[in-house]
Amino acid sequence: MSCNSETNAKRMMVVISMVEEWSSLKNLLQVSSEDNDHQVVFSSLGPNQVCDLIVEGDSISLHYAGLKEDMTEEGICQVIDSCFKSCSDGICTFLLLIQGGCYTKKERRLIDILQTQFGAEALKYLVILSVEDGKVTDTLDDTLLDLINDCDGRYCRITSSTASGGLHSLFEMVSYMLTENCVAGYTEAMLAESKRRCADDSAMNMLKQKVEELEERVQAFQKLVQQQEVRRARELEELKTKHAEERKKETAEKQKYDAKRESLHEAVMSHRAMLQLQMRASDV
Known part of the structure; x- marks a missing residue:
């Protein structure tokens, strides 16, 4: 106008x-x-x-x-x-x-x-x-x-x-x-335009809110995955440590067993040698 x-x-x-x-x-x-x-x-x-x-x-x-x-x-x-x-x-x-x-x-x-x-x-x-x-x-x-x-x-x-x-x-x-x-x-046209912008802003704010909520969910999921990965890594490390300790214990027990077996073998050999000496002495 x-x-x-x-x-x-x-x-x-x-x-x-x-x-x-x-x-x-x-x-x-x-x-x-x-x-x-x-x-x-x-x-x-x-x-x-x-x-x-x-x-x-x-x-x-x-x-x-x-x-x-x-x-x-x-x-x-x-x-x-x-x-x-x-x-x-x-x-x-x-x-x-x-x-x-x-x-x-x-x-x-x-x-x-x-x-x-x-x-x-x-x-x-x-x-x-x-x-x-x-x-x-x-x-x-x-x-x-x-x-x-x-x-x-x-x-x-x-x-x-x-x-x-x-x-x-x-x-x-x-x-x-x-x-x-x-x-x-x-004018009425200005009011209509203001309401349109307000509706657009509301729609944009709603969309922004949904995007923020989605981002929060993604971040929460990523955090959960990260926590699970950290837990699995810790459990794997604990398992490796446990296996290493078990192998170390097994090695120590094997060494102890071998040493005992060697000692028994030496004792048997010594006893056998002594018996042979006694048998020879009795033959004379």
């Missing part, structure tokens, strides 16, 4: 956050909308919550379904996928909500799941919004800085006192992001 054909399409954002961060953003927007610099309209679309933001005639529709920390990865994937499908008639991007500049373990898990479900390419369509209606961290940690870098610097803040400024920054980042990505946003 061409860039120009998408310019008038409705811009929608799938909100990636836990319930607490979404509630904080809702409260902040409701309070700050009284200054008339922007308009906020909340509604529902099936199980999903929708927040339509309008700033100086420009609009973005935020789609959210409750995410909880104790949900399984499969459950979170289903919720995010449901929000994505509700954006099918517009340009879809993603919005990660964090609170006070803190990128916690639960948000890192959500980003990991987002990339697992939608592929690493989803980060090309991700904006990070810090809701700062209270305590704010002084320094961004390295993991958040790495994510901001992966998102090409798309990080903005919003407070109750400067909500319009934060929304302006958000709108500008979304517009620039869509311009950089030819306006199309994240």
